[in-house]
Amino acid sequence: MYENPDGVMIGLEVHVQLNKLKTKVFCGCSTDYHNDPPNSHVCPVCLGLPGSLPVINRKAVEAAIKIGLALNCKVEEHTQFYRKNYYYPDLPKGFQITQYDFPISSGGYIMIEGEDGEHRVGITRAHMEEDPGRLVHEGTIDKSKYTLIDYNRSGMALIEIVSDPDMRSPKEARRYLDKLRNILEYLDIFDGDLEGALRVDANISIMGGQRAEIKNISSHKGAERALLFEIVRQKNVLRRGGVVVQETRHFDEAREITLSMRSKEEAHDYRYFPEPDLVPLKISGWAPAIKEMLPELPDARRMRFVEQYGIMDDHAKALTSERKVAIFYEEVAKIADPKISAVWICDVLKGELNYRDLTIEAFRKEDMLSVIELLMSKKITEDGAVDIIRTLLDKGGSPEEIVKEKGLLKVEGDIVSTAAEEAIKENPVAVSDFKAGKEKALNSLVGSVMKKTKGRADARAAREILLGKLG
Amino acid sequence: MASINELIERIHADSSEEIVTEYLEKIEKSKLNAFITVAKESALLRAKEIDSQGHDGPLAGIPIAIKDNISTKGIATTCASKILTGYIPPYDAHVIEKLKEAGAIIIGKANMDEFAMGSSTETSFYGPTLNPWDTTRVPGGSSGGSAAAVAGGEAPLSLGSDTGGSVRCPASFCGVVGLKPTYGVISRYGLISYANSLEQIGPFATSVRDVATLFDVISGHDPRDSTSVDRETNYSSALINDVKGLKIGVPEEYFAEGTDKNVEKSVRDAINTLEELGATSVEVKMPHTKYALSAYYVIAMSEASSNLARFDGMRYGLRTEDSDWHTTFSQVRAAGFGDEVKRRILLGTYALSAGYHDKYYLKALKIRTLIKQDFERAFRDADVLIAPTMPYPAFKLGEKIDDPISLYLADVDTVPINLAGVPSISLPCGFSGGLPIGMQVIGKHFDEAAILRTAFAFEENTDFHTRQPEGS
Incomplete structure (x- = not known):
C-alpha cells in the first residue's frame, strides 16, 4: 500500500490534437500543414473572418466518441458546443469554440502501473474544442520586438481529456501520460510525434495547501519534472509557515521551474454560453457502431499475447506499450518462434533502440527474422546476434553481409575442443581451484576459450566441453 | 417605380447597362446617403457582360443594393463601422x-446602423441615411440604407438583415415591403453577426411579388450554415389573390399604449379590408409580449459582446499605432467602435459575467421559451397574425438618438418575432401626415406561403404600395 506521505494529488488536462483527420474541426482546411509555410492552410472560417460560420467535422466527433469509449467513459445523449470568451492574438474570433455542459463523454477511467501496483485513474470528461493559432516570437517572449502569428494550427480539432486528481506522484503522472498516449495511438487518431500533438496542463496540491495549475508542459518528461519541482516548492512554502494559494503557474522548460502567472483573484471570467452557430448534436445513436469498430486496446492485446504466444506477461507488457512495437512483434512472431522473438525484441532490440533514441521504424522486420533464423540454426552466437543488431542500427547493411564482414559464423565444435584443451593446459591454477570446488574458476577458463576463438564460440557450448574435459 | 418584370422587359428592349447607369446616376445625385460604397465599375462591367453574353437567371441584369454587413468579395464591407476601415x-x-447565379448586379453597399445596432440608421460611422418621404426624418433601421434606396428609387431591390426588426422597421418607415423569413430559411454564411440566434437576411422591394421573387433566389439550404434548413420551396407560387377562409389573429398586446392612433387605425382598417375579402379575424392573447423587449436586448447584447470580440485590428480593419497587444487591442476597439456598439458590448459582457449570467442571460432564454409558446398558442386559432410593424411612423433625425431606452422601445412589436424565429412581412397599409405606415403579417414557422399570400391579396386590393415619395 502506497502511503503518499505528503498527500500529493495530481490531476492532468491533456490536449490531444486529432492530426490524423484530413480536415480541421470546423472548416475544410487540410491538417497536413507541418511542413508548409505559415498561414498557407487557412480559410475565412479558421481565420475567423467576419461572417464566416463553423460547421462540425463529423469525423472529429467520431474520433472523440472513440476516445471516450477507449477511456471507459459514458457517451452523452446530446452534445453541445460553447464559446469560451477571452482575448489573445492567436485566437482569431476572440473566443474559442469548446464544450462546457454536455461534453461528448464523461465518467471513465484507465489503469496505470501505480506506486503500489495496478492503479485506477478516473477520467472526468473528454470534450472537443478548436486549437488556436501559434505565436512565433522574435527572440524570447519578454524581449521580443514583434510577434508573428501562424494560423495553420487554428481550428485543428483538439480533444481535452481531464482526469480526476487520482495520481499520487510525478511518476504516476508520467505513467498516466504514457498509457494515455499509447491508447490514443492504438486508436489511430493522432500522430504523437508531430509538433504540438499532445499538450499537458497539470493540477497539483499537497496536504494543507490549495492547488496550483501548471501550464506549458510539452512532454511527459517535462510533466514529471514540473511536478517534482512543484512538490518541493509547495512543501517549502508550508514548512516556512506560508500558505499555498490557488494560482496558475507557467513551466519554464529550460530552467525546470514553475513561475506564478496569475492568482485566483485574477482568474479569467470566460463567460461561457452556447455557440449559437452550432446546433446541439444528438450522438447517443453513434456510439454502438463506433464501439463495434474500436480496435484492440493495449490491455487487451497484452492479455492476448500472453495467451496466444505463451510469452511472459512482462514481455507482453513491454511489447504492447507501443502500438508500433506490438505490430512489429506480431509480424515477426507469425514466422519465427514467438517466445524467442519476444525475448530478442524486448530484451535486446528495444534497449538498443532506446539507447540510440530511435523508434521501431529504424529496424526492418526482415532483418529481425534473419537474425533469429541465424541464431536458431546455430550459425551465430548470441553475442554475434547482438553485434549484428547494433551494426544494423549504426551502419545499416544486411545481417548476412555483417556476418561475412565480421566473421561471425559460429566455429565448429573441434576447434572449441582444441581451444578448451589449450586453456586447461595454460591455466593450471584455475583448474586446481575448480577441482577444489571453486565453481567460479570455470568462468576464467570459458573466457580463455572465447578469447582463443575470437568470440565465435558459443559460450554455453564452451562451458559444456570444459566440464566434460575436467570431469 | 419599376418592378422586376418591367425591368426585364426594358433590359431586353434596351440593355442592362442602360438600367444600371440610370440607377447609378440616381444614386450620385441623391442626398439620402443610402449607400456607403457604390460599386460603379464592377456593376457596369457585369451589366455589359450580361448584355453581350446573355443570362437566363431570374434577375439577369437587374441591380440590387446590399446591406453593408453582408460579405461581398472584392467590395468593401464596413458594417458602417470605422473598425472595418479597409476590410475587403x-x-x-x-x-x-445566389444573386450572382441569378444574374443580379450588385450596385452598392447600403448604409445601416453600425453593426446593425439601432433602429434609425443614425449610428452609422458614415452618417445617417435620410427618409425619402421626409428628409428631416429617419428611414428606420438598422437596414435604413437598403429600405431608403428602394423607396427613393435608387435600387429596385435590396437585401437587409433583421435581428430584432431591422428589415421590417425601415420597410415600415420608408413605405416598402420587407420580409424577415423563418430562422434558418436563408443561409447566414457571410452575414456579419450581430446576434446569430436571432437574425436572418431579408429582401426589400416595392411589391410583395418582387419580394417573393428575390426570396426564391436567396433562400435554400447551405451546408456552410449549420442552422440552415433543407426544404424545397417556391414562394412565388404562393401569391394567390384569395384570402377566403383565412383566419387572422389580432394580438391586442401589439396595440398597447404608446401606439400612434393613426397607426392603430390603419392596421385595423387593413384587417377589415381582408375580412371584406373573405378572411375572418379573432383576438389572440400573447401575455408574455411585455417581457420580449428586455429578453431580446439581453440575448442580442450577450451574443454581440462575443461576436464583436474578433475586431481587434490584428488581421484586418482599423489598426492604431502598434504597442503591446493588450494596448493595441484596447486602442483599436476604443477608436473603432461607436458609442452604441460600445454600450451593447459592455451590457452584453455584463449579462454573461459570472454571478450575473443566471440572473440575466439564462432568464432571458426562459422568457424566449415563453414567447415561443405564446406564438404556438396563438397559431392554434389563427393562420396568420396581423399587427403594427412600428408603434409610430418615422421620427425626426436626432429625436431619440441620445435616449437609448426610448429608441429600444421602438422595437417593441418587432423583437418578439425574432425571439420566436417565425416569419413576418411588413408592407404599407396607410399614411399619417404624409408618412407611410407599415403593418406586419406574421406566420407560423416555415409558413412564409401564408403571409406572402395574405400580403399579396391585400396589395392587390389596395394602392398604398403604389404611392411614391416626391422626387423618387
Missing part, C-alpha cells in the same frame, strides 16, 4: 453567390 472580404456570402 475575400469571399462572397451565400446570398451573394
